[in-house]
Amino acid sequence: xxxxxTVSRAAAAxxxxxxxxxxxxxxxxxxxxxxxxxxxxxxxxxxxxxxxxSEHCSYKSSKVYLRQFADKAPPSSALLAGIGHNAxxxxxxxxxxxxxxxxxxxxxxxxxxxxxxxxxxxxxxRDILAMGARPxxxxxxxxxxAADAPDTARVLPGVVSGIASYGNCLGLPNIGGxxxxxxxxxxNPLVNALCVGVMRHDDLQVAAATGEGNQVxxxxxxxxxxxxxxxxxxxxxxFGGSGETAKRPSVQVGDPFMEKxxxxxxxxxxxxxxxxGIQDLxxxxxxxxxxxxxxxxxxxxxxxxxAVPLRDPSLGPPEILMSESQERMMAVVEPARVAEFLDxxxxxxxxxxxxxxxxxxxxxxxxxxxxxxxxxxxGSAADGPEYQRPAERGADQDALAADDPAALPRPSDGEGLxxxxxxxxxxxxxxxxSWVTEQYDRYVRGDTVLAMGEDGGLLRIDEATGLGIxxxxxxxxxxCKLDPYLGTQLAxxxxxxxxxATGARPLAVTNCLNFGSPADPAxxxxxxxxxxxxxxxxAALGVPVTGGNVxxxxxxxxxxxxxxxxxxxxxxxxxxxxxLAIGFASPAGDDxxxxxxxxxxxxxxxxxxxxxxxxxxxxxxxxxxxxxxxxxxxxDLDAEQRLARLLAAAAEAGLLSAAHDLSDGGLAVALAESxxxxxxxxxxxLPGDPxxxxxxxxxxxxxxxxxxxxxxxxxxxxxxxxxxxxxIGTIGGDELVVEGAFAIGLAELAAVHTxxxxxxxx
Amino acid sequence: MTARVGVITFPGSLDDGEAGRAVxxxxxxxxxxxxxxxxxxxxxxxxxxxxxSYGDYLRCGAIARFAPVMGExxxxxxxxxxxxxxCNGFQILCEAHLLPxxxxxxxxxxxxxxxxxxxxxxxxxxxxxxxxxxxxxTVPLKSGEGAYAADAGTLADLRAAGQIxxxxxxxxxxxxxxxxxxxxxxxxxxxxxxxxxxHAVSSLTGPSADGLGFxxxxxxxxxx
Numbered sequence: 001x002x003x004x005x006t007v008s009r010a011a012a013a014x015x016x017x018x019x020x021x022x023x024x025x026x027x028x029x030x031x032x033x034x035x036x037x038x039x040x041x042x043x044x045x046x047x048x049x050x051x052x053x054s055e056h057c058s059y060k061s062s063k064v065y066l067r068q069f070a071d072k073a074p075p076s077s078a079l080l081a082g083i084g085h086n087a088x089x090x091x092x093x094x095x096x097x098x099x100x101x102x103x104x105x106x107x108x109x110x111x112x113x114x115x116x117x118x119x120x121x122x123x124x125x126r127d128i129l130a131m132g133a134r135p136x137x138x139x140x141x142x143x144x145x146a147a148d149a150p151d152t153a154r155v156l157p158g159v160v161s162g163i164a165s166y167g168n169c170l171g172l173p174n175i176g177g178x179x180x181x182x183x184x185x186x187x188n189p190l191v192n193a194l195c196v197g198v199m200r201h202d203d204l205q206v207a208a209a210t211g212e213g214n215q216v217x218x219x220x221x222x223x224x225x226x227x228x229x230x231x232x233x234x235x236x237x238x239f240g241g242s243g244e245t246a247k248r249p250s251v252q253v254g255d256p257f258m259e260k261x262x263x264x265x266x267x268x269x270x271x272x273x274x275x276x277g278i279q280d281l282x283x284x285x286x287x288x289x290x291x292x293x294x295x296x297x298x299x300x301x302x303x304x305x306x307a308v309p310l311r312d313p314s315l316g317p318p319e320i321l322m323s324e325s326q327e328r329m330m331a332v333v334e335p336a337r338v339a340e341f342l343d344x345x346x347x348x349x350x351x352x353x354x355x356x357x358x359x360x361x362x363x364x365x366x367x368x369x370x371x372x373x374x375x376x377x378x379g380s381a382a383d384g385p386e387y388q389r390p391a392e393r394g395a396d397q398d399a400l401a402a403d404d405p406a407a408l409p410r411p412s413d414g415e416g417l418x419x420x421x422x423x424x425x426x427x428x429x430x431x432x433x434s435w436v437t438e439q440y441d442r443y444v445r446g447d448t449v450l451a452m453g454e455d456g457g458l459l460r461i462d463e464a465t466g467l468g469i470x471x472x473x474x475x476x477x478x479x480c481k482l483d484p485y486l487g488t489q490l491a492x493x494x495x496x497x498x499x500x501a502t503g504a505r506p507l508a509v510t511n512c513l514n515f516g517s518p519a520d521p522a523x524x525x526x527x528x529x530x531x532x533x534x535x536x537x538x539a540a541l542g543v544p545v546t547g548g549n550v551x552x553x554x555x556x557x558x559x560x561x562x563x564x565x566x567x568x569x570x571x572x573x574x575x576x577x578x579x580l581a582i583g584f585a586s587p588a589g590d591d592x593x594x595x596x597x598x599x600x601x602x603x604x605x606x607x608x609x610x611x612x613x614x615x616x617x618x619x620x621x622x623x624x625x626x627x628x629x630x631x632x633x634x635x636d637l638d639a640e641q642r643l644a645r646l647l648a649a650a651a652e653a654g655l656l657s658a659a660h661d662l663s664d665g666g667l668a669v670a671l672a673e674s675x676x677x678x679x680x681x682x683x684x685x686l687p688g689d690p691x692x693x694x695x696x697x698x699x700x701x702x703x704x705x706x707x708x709x710x711x712x713x714x715x716x717x718x719x720x721x722x723x724x725x726x727x728i729g730t731i732g733g734d735e736l737v738v739e740g741a742f743a744i745g746l747a748e749l750a751a752v753h754t755x756x757x758x759x760x761x762x
Numbered sequence: 763m764t765a766r767v768g769v770i771t772f773p774g775s776l777d778d779g780e781a782g783r784a785v786x787x788x789x790x791x792x793x794x795x796x797x798x799x800x801x802x803x804x805x806x807x808x809x810x811x812x813x814x815s816y817g818d819y820l821r822c823g824a825i826a827r828f829a830p831v832m833g834e835x836x837x838x839x840x841x842x843x844x845x846x847x848x849c850n851g852f853q854i855l856c857e858a859h860l861l862p863x864x865x866x867x868x869x870x871x872x873x874x875x876x877x878x879x880x881x882x883x884x885x886x887x888x889x890x891x892x893x894x895x896x897x898x899x900t901v902p903l904k905s906g907e908g909a910y911a912a913d914a915g916t917l918a919d920l921r922a923a924g925q926i927x928x929x930x931x932x933x934x935x936x937x938x939x940x941x942x943x944x945x946x947x948x949x950x951x952x953x954x955x956x957x958x959x960x961h962a963v964s965s966l967t968g969p970s971a972d973g974l975g976f977x978x979x980x981x982x983x984x985x986x
Contacts, residue, residue, distance in 0.1 A: 164873050168904075169814040171776035257774050257817025349773065439873045441904045443961040443968070444812075446780035460967065577966060 088546020516560020
């Protein structure tokens with residue numbers, strides 16, 4: 001390979017022009033590389049720095065803000081590993097630890113919806129695996145442009161089939177998530193994938209290359225040109241002659257079967273104690289894995305790039321470093337254990353290759369057929385630049401805030417309220433999601449207690465005791481557009497409340513921060529406010545942020561998406577047999593949510609929390625008036641905490657047969673969902689103005705169904721926890737009845753709720 | 763004495779653990795069988811679990827049927843060993859010609875996960891004796907290639923011989939011929955079905971406990 005740019009060639013030809021700008025580096029960043037190396041970088045080094053210093057890998061525009069998550073973190077005895085690891089690790093008791101993280105795959109999912117979404121699932125699963133945990137479930141929060149836009153009909157089915165095919169084939173239950181639509185996401189759909197894994201405390205793995213002489217092994221799929229965006233630019237612009245490398249799409253292609261084998265193989269390697277350090281290969285592939293392992297370890301690593309198994313023999317060092325071929329892992333292994341390591345890989349039909357070793361030089365050195373093509377201090381690449389970009393409150397914020405929804409015409413009679421509820425229930429964002437969720441396997445692994453359609457997903461972890469974990473993700477771009485600080489706290493509040501509504505105790509937070517371009521000061525202001533809101537909110541709720549992901553550049557031209565932080569909350573459930581589900585059901589003699597055999601009388605419905613007239617950013621304003629303005633509802637984190645403690649205590653005491661949090665569409669939508677889920681109607685009487693009671697989106701609220709006979713102890717529990725409660729009706733019949741206003745039969749309710757997505761997507 | 767029920771793990775099997783758990787819940791002892799070993803470890807019955815063997819990148823089950831363990835299983839099944847194929851396992855049994863017909867892409871061309879009402883059409887097989895003819899049960903389906911297909915003559919023969927074991931009782935979710943959800947061989951010892959009874963053994967983690975009967979049937983039969 002005479003065209004390969006070596007370190008000696010770089011020293012000998014210092015003035016060769018290099019395409020740093022095409023690779024996304026600024027002149028100043030390029031200058032910093034030259035200063036670090038004392039010469040121009042080789043093509044391979046330039047490739048490595050360009051991907052390591054990309055926004056995606058380096059968080060260069062966001063990290064000055066993200067420090068708040070650590071600085072403001074509430075004391076938590078549950079945290080075993082926090083920010084900075086592949087994923088945070090939380091102690092849930094009985095010797096079990098849980099690790100979870102959410103990550104975006106937005107742009108690839110727009111370019112190639114099926115593979116983009118599929119590899120998003122694959123990537124986050126490997127993050128969890130690299131912590132030493134067995135991945136046990138996934139969730140997906142997905143957002144698209146207008147539901148009836150032609151491009152949504154292209155993107156959505158592909159994204160859903162991609163998530164389904166990868167997750168189903170990998171054998172991970174999909175236990176919930178979100179689906180929403182807004183014209184602001186046209187051209188920039190959001191595909192955020194969450195994975196959760198479980199391990200024993202002492203299974204925790206580290207991503208560090210330590211121990212001089214230890215071997216570096218790359219295993220899993222072979223390395224191909226997929227996902228290599230800039231490397232072909234590099235090859236043709238500088239060195240010519242590499243034009244024989246076929247141009248291929250820059251979206252990666254997933255192989256879930258390989259990932260399934262890789263998961264089982266890694267877990268066996270961990271169980272046999274064969275791994276000193278391990279890192280998954282995601283964005284920036286071999287470049288990132290080698291650099292981060294070396295930087296986190298003793299610093300030195302020697303890598304033979306020509307030992308990397310290739311699926312395309314025409315690839316050179318820059319392409320190998322940048323390739324984002326999926327289903328690959330890198331491990332550091334003691335020399336005496338290498339043979340056993342390779343045997344385990346062979347058992348699982350996993351290809352593996354020793355590509356290097358840990359050295360004491362403090363430098364990351366890579367060779368290509370004996371010639372040195374990379375020689376740099378790994379910390380210089382792993383700790384990239386850091387920017388404090390200009391941030392300024394957008395000029396449109398005042399006008400938005402002044403556009404109060406109080407001026408919108410409201411329904412004034414029962415007929416109008418009824419029509420508003422039916423319109424909300426059939427709107428794409430609130431309609432029944434079965435068209436999507438039926439494509440996901442929620443049963444596999446056999447431990448799914450609650451999944452989509454419920455407030456949160458709930459998994460059994462320990463069969464003997466019923467110990468389990470609950471998970472929910474929430475985001476609300478409309479609230480965040482009005483006020484990113486409050487909107488982010490509302491998203492956090494809702495995810496926290498959703499976890500609590502299963503009867504679990506919220507423990508930890510992950511986040512996926514989806515924003516426009518960081519070069520726009522108004523976007524940076526939104527980002528700064530959102531991060532500040534989340535850090536303050538987590539401190540107030542006593543739940544630490546354990547990790548997350550930032551996705552910038554979600555914009556078309558100068559128009560950014562609504563700021564959309566998606567917040568994931570993890571909770572621990574002491575006994576999943578006492579879980580709370582949302583469905584109103586008649587006593588059926590089943591265990592758990594459907595009631596208790598022999599109960600007489602109807603369960604009463606109690607509204608928890610305080611309702612104010614809050615319609616800014618509400619589903620009602622959005623669906624009925626296409627309106628976005630005013631202030632979002634006021635978060636009340638103290639009230640959220642009291643509500644969560646009440647729900648956990650009531651679940652433990654067995655006082656409730658259902659619980660459902662109130663969010664988009666307020667009480668009206670929550671009642672309808674609980675009726676439809678359980679197949680039983682209800683009769684309610686509303687205090688005060690019926691429109692406000694039905695459609696306001698005040699935070700820190702839930703409805704519960706109190707078991708007959710448990711009314712008094714539940715009321716006492718509410719008083720003890722300081723949660724306002726109002727008995728508003730009873731469960732029963734086959735209609736949703738709001739006394740003095742309207743009645744809707746369940747059949748009509750169901751028809752309206754379920755017809756929307758099939759009508760749109762076939 | 764406890765009935766020992768083997769569960770084969772192929773590369774890409776996913777519901778092997780749940781099949782084993784269902785066997786234990788039914789009072790049997792699950793025995794792990796590995797695809798690459800030509801050894802049934804003396805078990806009394808065998809389950810081929812759900813999943814995506816070899817990624818289902820070729821026709822579902824088309825590669826798994828050549829696994830070494832199948833070299834032992836096929837003659838044993840022909841000699842009367844009770845064998846249950848669930849979902850991908852059903853597909854493998856069809857590919858191995860232990861059961862008639864084939865499974866093709868769902869009519870809607872999408873993967874379908876749904877809790878379904880099923881009717882037990884034949885409660886005399888090794889795997890359905892705990893039920894009664896005509897009994898309705900609720901069990902989840904989760905598959906992308908679950909549409910049962912066979913030529914008209916085969917379908918008529920199956921109907922006449924009582925080899926349709928399970929049918930969809932409230933709507934056909936995937937375009938299966940004659941609403942067929944499961945069939946058996948002429949002797950009734952080999953049964954294949956697309957729905958997943960191992961995910962309906964407890965109302966905590968499934969829609970019902972109705973699926974347990976498949977496992978108690980074989981456990982009781984072995985001990986009888």
